[in-house]
Amino acid sequence: MPNTLAHIAVQTLVTRGVLRDADFKWILAGCVLPDVPWIVQRAVAVLVPEIPAIPLRLYVAVQSSLIVTLILGAALALLSRRPGRTYAILAFGIVLHLLLDATQTKWANGALLFAPLSWNLVKFELYWPESPVTLGLSVAGIAVALDALWAVPPVRGRPVLRPAIRPALALVLTLVWLASPALLMPAAQRANLHFAATLDTAAQRNGAPIEFDRAPIQTGPNGAAQLLAWTGEIFVLEGVVPDDAKVVSVRGHFVAMNTVEVDAIFAHSPAWRAILSQIGLLFAAGWRLRCLRHGNRSEARR
DSSP: OOOOHHHHHHHHHHHHHHTTOHHHHHHHHHHHHHGHHHHHHHHHHHHHHTTHHHHHHHHHHTTTTTHHHHHHHHHHHHTTTHHHHHHHHHHHHHHHHHHHHHHHOOOOBBBOOTTOOOOOOOOOOOTTTTTTHHHHHHHHHHHHHOOOOOOOOOOOOOOOOOOOHHHHHHHHHHHHHHHHHHHHHHHHHTTTTGHEEEEEEOOOOTEEEEEEEEEEEEEOTOEEEEEOOOTTTTEEEEEEOHHHHHHOOOOEEETTTTTEEEEEEEEOOHHHHHHHHHHHHHHHHHHHHHHHHHHHHHHHHO
């Protein structure tokens, strides 16, 4: 997926072009909502390492799908002053976010736009995360953020809790958002989403195709390249592997239970993408806090 700054650039400009005077804080929320499950997954994997990797990955992948993320958007919209308008901004932003994700080349990954009707990942594979396109969008994201700090006034951001039916419905929708992935996970695994079924059946891997998205690699004791999969397993890579690669995407097939013959490989530059995403997330969080402070000041003046 593009980094958060790239999302801020594209989604702000497009949303403002379609939905005039869209509240900037809700545009930023649409830039972040589909990524919330993945952000939480990283924290959970560190804090609770006992959780099995495959069920966790399937849960998070399903929770980041279009239909499930729209449920979370509806819950948030109910806590705003204008729920209908807010939901239009959020829903538009969520769709834009996933479509932008699909433009990047991401082996074994992509956007779930049509689940649960179809578990095929939507991916157009137009450019890699390290391409000049991504860099240009990231610079545009910085420009949009700076312009907002200079020219966009914060809009009151305190949640609306009356009438009580609105927060009650928001809570119900949040629980649905949390529970629905568990109901859909078996279908996702049968569809081999993220190659989870292949990785879950070690005895049946030989000859099976496999892909990995941005996986770290290391040099094994015998000098062979080893890939550290998201499942926690380590796979030996046979074939051409760049000597200086630290993080790679791989397309290949199993030639043994723990050995992958590389058919295609791409070496990533891991650090700067994470930094740009962190800057974008901090800006989105800071803007939300700014709106909350603005709401508190408005209340104090009354």
